[in-house]
Amino acid sequence: MAEQLNLGCFCISLDRRELADALDRAVRSEGFAARLGASHPTLFSNVPVFVPSEMLAQMMLIVGAVEEAARLPAYRAAALAYAPLSARQDFGPLGAFMGYDFHLASDGPKLIEVNTNAGGAFLNALLAGAQRACCPEDRFAVRAPTESDFAERVARMFVAEWQRQRSKGRPALIAIVDDMPEKQHLYPEFQLAQDLLEKQGIRAVIVDPAQMVYDGQKLTAEGQVIDLVYNRLVDFSLDEPRHAALKAAYLQGAVVVTPSPHVHALLADKRNLSLLSDDARLEDWGLPAAYRAVLRNGLPQTVVVTRANSEDLWRERRNLFFKPARGHGSKAAYRGDKVTRRVWDEIVSGEYVAQTFAAPTVRNATVAGESIALKTDIRLYTYAGELLLAAARLYQGQTTNMRTPGGGFAPVLQVTDSGPSPE
Numbered sequence: 001m002a003e004q005l006n007l008g009c010f011c012i013s014l015d016r017r018e019l020a021d022a023l024d025r026a027v028r029s030e031g032f033a034a035r036l037g038a039s040h041p042t043l044f045s046n047v048p049v050f051v052p053s054e055m056l057a058q059m060m061l062i063v064g065a066v067e068e069a070a071r072l073p074a075y076r077a078a079a080l081a082y083a084p085l086s087a088r089q090d091f092g093p094l095g096a097f098m099g100y101d102f103h104l105a106s107d108g109p110k111l112i113e114v115n116t117n118a119g120g121a122f123l124n125a126l127l128a129g130a131q132r133a134c135c136p137e138d139r140f141a142v143r144a145p146t147e148s149d150f151a152e153r154v155a156r157m158f159v160a161e162w163q164r165q166r167s168k169g170r171p172a173l174i175a176i177v178d179d180m181p182e183k184q185h186l187y188p189e190f191q192l193a194q195d196l197l198e199k200q201g202i203r204a205v206i207v208d209p210a211q212m213v214y215d216g217q218k219l220t221a222e223g224q225v226i227d228l229v230y231n232r233l234v235d236f237s238l239d240e241p242r243h244a245a246l247k248a249a250y251l252q253g254a255v256v257v258t259p260s261p262h263v264h265a266l267l268a269d270k271r272n273l274s275l276l277s278d279d280a281r282l283e284d285w286g287l288p289a290a291y292r293a294v295l296r297n298g299l300p301q302t303v304v305v306t307r308a309n310s311e312d313l314w315r316e317r318r319n320l321f322f323k324p325a326r327g328h329g330s331k332a333a334y335r336g337d338k339v340t341r342r343v344w345d346e347i348v349s350g351e352y353v354a355q356t357f358a359a360p361t362v363r364n365a366t367v368a369g370e371s372i373a374l375k376t377d378i379r380l381y382t383y384a385g386e387l388l389l390a391a392a393r394l395y396q397g398q399t400t401n402m403r404t405p406g407g408g409f410a411p412v413l414q415v416t417d418s419g420p421s422p423e
Contacts, residue, residue: 002415005050006363006376014046019130023188026126027195036188042403044127045410047365049376049392051104053414059109059380060387062298063100065291066114067385069276070266074285079272083265084237091253092164094384095263096157096230097121102378103358109378110358111299112321116259116268117232117328120409121381122192124391125150128411150389155200157383161258162228171227171256175207178232179242185402193230209233212245219249228256234328236264270353271325273302300356310348317344321358325351363394367406372396374407 020033036043069075080088099118102109159170174197176190184190190206197204207221219226229246238247238261249255266272275281277299282292305313305322313320317336324332334343336357360375374394381388394407402408 002050002052002055003361005415006361014044014127015130016044016046019044019126022126022130023192027191032188032191040185040188042405043123043408045365045374045394045406045408047363047394048411048413049363049378049394050415051378051390051412053416055104055109056390056412056414058298059100059102059111059378061294062102062109062111063380063382064385065287065294065298066100066111066267066276068291069282069285069287069295072285072287075275075282075287076266078275079266079269082271083269084239084261086237086239086247086251087261087265089251090262091256091260093161093256093258093260093263094164095259095267096161096383097388098259098267098382100380100382102380103360104376104378105358108297112355112358112377113270113273113323114268115328116236116264117234118379118381119186119189119232120379120391120393121154121389122189122196123186124381124389124409124411126192127391127409128389151196151200153383153388154196155202157388158197158202158228158230158258160384162256165253165256170202172203173224173226174202174204174228174230175221175226176204176230176232177207177209177246179210179235180208181206181232184232190232204230209246210242212249214245214249214254216252217254219245219255226255228258231257231259236268236326236328237261269325270302270323270327271304271351273299273355274304274353277302300358302353302355305347305352305354307348313354314344319357320354321356322347322352322354325353363392363410365394365406372406374404378412 020037023033023036024030095116097118099115100111101113101115103112158174162169162171176193178184178190181187181190194204194206205221205224207226211221212226213220233243235243238250250257250260276295279292279296282295303309304325317339320336322334322336322339327333334347339347360377362373363376365372365374374396377393379391379393381391390412392410392412393402394410395402395404396407397404
């Protein structure tokens with residue numbers, strides 16, 4: 001049923017006026033949505049993605065199995081062995097807004113990667129509430145989670161992260177941090193995050209880490225003491241010189257950072273997928289059989305690219321996808337059948353993994369009256385193994401790009417026996 005709906009159902013679509021009103025209300029700025037639409041015309045798709053409820057349940061089982069494996073002492077030792085020094089110390093936080101990305105196959109969902117700086121949650125929370133059903137059947141009625149429920153869960157998440165390191169209380173000031181944030185493609189999301197936190201009684205600022213100062217006791221920006229950093233940097237180990245103050249404060253426990261270098265090393269370094277898809281090793285490490293069964297079916301086989309296995313991988317490249325071990329945003333990722341010899345030399349000399357290709361499913365949409373086929377990724381935003389939000393990204397080409405006409409973020413609607421409902 002979900003496949004049929006994705007190929008031919010257009011009776012639930014985005015109410016852009018409702019979304020615009022919600023965006024303007026969220027940041028308390030009339031015209032914000034209009035400016036966002038002009039600068040980001042392909043950020044939101046007009047169509048939702050339908051997912052069977054049992055598929056979503058299977059995805060959460062995979063999330064649980066990954067996080068259970070990451071608790072094993074032997075797994076942690078293996079993952080931290082190739083991690084940077086800044087990732088070795090565990091201060092307690094679990095990682096705000098973990099992102100688990102899936103493709104859906106006939107035999108179940110396939111986890112293609114894990115992200116610790118997964119963007120889009122705040123935008124997708126508003127998007128889910130702006131869907132319009134244009135047919136009268138009750139089974140297509142859309143009942144979105146309320147904005148207040150999402151906001152309360154987000155606030156509880158950040159307080160929980162604070163308390164995992166500080167034991168009690170709550171942060172007085174959260175800094176939403178990225179390099180030159182106003183120039184980032186998802187800067188509007190930072191504004192939504194800031195407003196949501198402040199409405200929940202937590203002060204928030206958007207900060208470039210180059211503005212930070214650490215005096216050996218406290219981390220400040222423009223004279224304000226920062227208690228917790230909501231980290232959106234792609235310098236996962238905080239090694240760049242412009243991040244020196246933040247790194248020093250983090251390593252001395254003077255500021256709570258989430259997601260942290262430690263969490264990225266345990267979960268989001270793509271070399272970890274080779275650990276998680278190695279059933280024999282997981283058995284030796286003590287992962288229970290039920291979790292191993294979930295991972296066997298839910299993770300495409302992944303290996304680290306080395307000189308020793310490079311010839312075999314080159315021969316099998318048409319069935320593989322190559323990703324940089326510490327990459328982000330699909331940058332420098334390649335479908336095997338598109339790889340040239342020049343690119344292959346870069347892959348072999350760099351730090352890459354080779355993953356058995358798991359084809360994305362298709363969602364049909366219309367652009368200017370023409371039908372188009374869009375590839376689909378499903379992203380689960382989670383915290384401590386619990387689902388915060390499910391969303392989709394629609395795109396054309398090798399990887400998600402958020403620049404495909406008709407594509408962009410899309411809400412996930414669960415399909416049950418009684419019809420679809422939003423997650």
